[in-house]
Amino acid sequence: MAETIAKTMSGLRGGRLLEIIVIAVTAVLIAVFSATVDGFATAGNLRVILSNSASLVILSCGMAVVIISRGLDLSLIAAMIAGATTFSILIAAGQPAPLALLVTILVMAVIGLANAWLIAYVEIPALLATLASAMFITGLFRFAILRGEFLLLLPKSNPAVVFLSGHILPGLSTPVFLMIAALAVTWVLLRHAAAGRTIHAMGDNFQAARLTGLPVRTTTLVVYVFAALCALLAGLVMSAASGTVDFRTVTNGTLLFDVILVVVLGGIPLRGGRGGVRNIVIGVALIAILRNGMTLLNVTTQMQDVLKGLVLITAIVADNYLNPRDTETDTIGDL
Numbered sequence: 001m002a003e004t005i006a007k008t009m010s011g012l013r014g015g016r017l018l019e020i021i022v023i024a025v026t027a028v029l030i031a032v033f034s035a036t037v038d039g040f041a042t043a044g045n046l047r048v049i050l051s052n053s054a055s056l057v058i059l060s061c062g063m064a065v066v067i068i069s070r071g072l073d074l075s076l077i078a079a080m081i082a083g084a085t086t087f088s089i090l091i092a093a094g095q096p097a098p099l100a101l102l103v104t105i106l107v108m109a110v111i112g113l114a115n116a117w118l119i120a121y122v123e124i125p126a127l128l129a130t131l132a133s134a135m136f137i138t139g140l141f142r143f144a145i146l147r148g149e150f151l152l153l154l155p156k157s158n159p160a161v162v163f164l165s166g167h168i169l170p171g172l173s174t175p176v177f178l179m180i181a182a183l184a185v186t187w188v189l190l191r192h193a194a195a196g197r198t199i200h201a202m203g204d205n206f207q208a209a210r211l212t213g214l215p216v217r218t219t220t221l222v223v224y225v226f227a228a229l230c231a232l233l234a235g236l237v238m239s240a241a242s243g244t245v246d247f248r249t250v251t252n253g254t255l256l257f258d259v260i261l262v263v264v265l266g267g268i269p270l271r272g273g274r275g276g277v278r279n280i281v282i283g284v285a286l287i288a289i290l291r292n293g294m295t296l297l298n299v300t301t302q303m304q305d306v307l308k309g310l311v312l313i314t315a316i317v318a319d320n321y322l323n324p325r326d327t328e329t330d331t332i333g334d335l
Contacts, residue, residue, distance in 0.1 A: 062230030203272025
């Protein structure tokens, strides 16, 4: 009996305990907000939560795959803005939406490949490589392309913009549909693709994965290109909804921290090797409910940032306790 309990606690400590805690906290928040905030427990507010969470979910899909492989992508938000800017400039210049999208996908693939090349072949730690990439992308697009402007207005009458901000079917908005599609693709990649098995092996023990002959370098290319394409999709959803591409999202925003918070809260350890779509959904559910409830309560943006910062610190400490590094899995400079 004691041995069974010990095994159960060991399994919980290894990963599921944080998920259970986050689910419980989310349930409590839903109950509290439903009882105290007018208009929270309505179908209309649920649709708002889903639509407002679409870009966060899509970005989290990209970041989750990167972190599971034992990486980190600090250029994700800069890439998102770069993709939205490229697409917006092309359609504003009168280019057909399919051509504009194809060119933008190629640009984003180049960004992902550049990150992966620096990490996998030059062997620069992902933390430094993607930080430098974020600075380069932001500077290039803001100063060389937009001439110092930080806002780019989208042509709202353009059919592509109307489509991205509209509905696929009655009751199903395009952002929510794209969010579901991103989750589905991520699930297939991690659970059913050969690259997904290598991604988990890289995160579990990178040196062992490389020594056993797994294609860790080419898989790194897949990981960071996938993250860049997720950034593009999120950028299109966000810019179409607001009608602008705002570079302050990179320089002054906290979206990158929200994405990392979602991944860690969902139960994906920062050391990599474990996690999936379920973890993304769990993490986003808590952040989306918390953010929506605080907004309805008229909590200031600054106070929301303080609270999310405290939650992030708590989640990282919990991750460090529940998923400790050891001599078998630790690698110097793995981030």
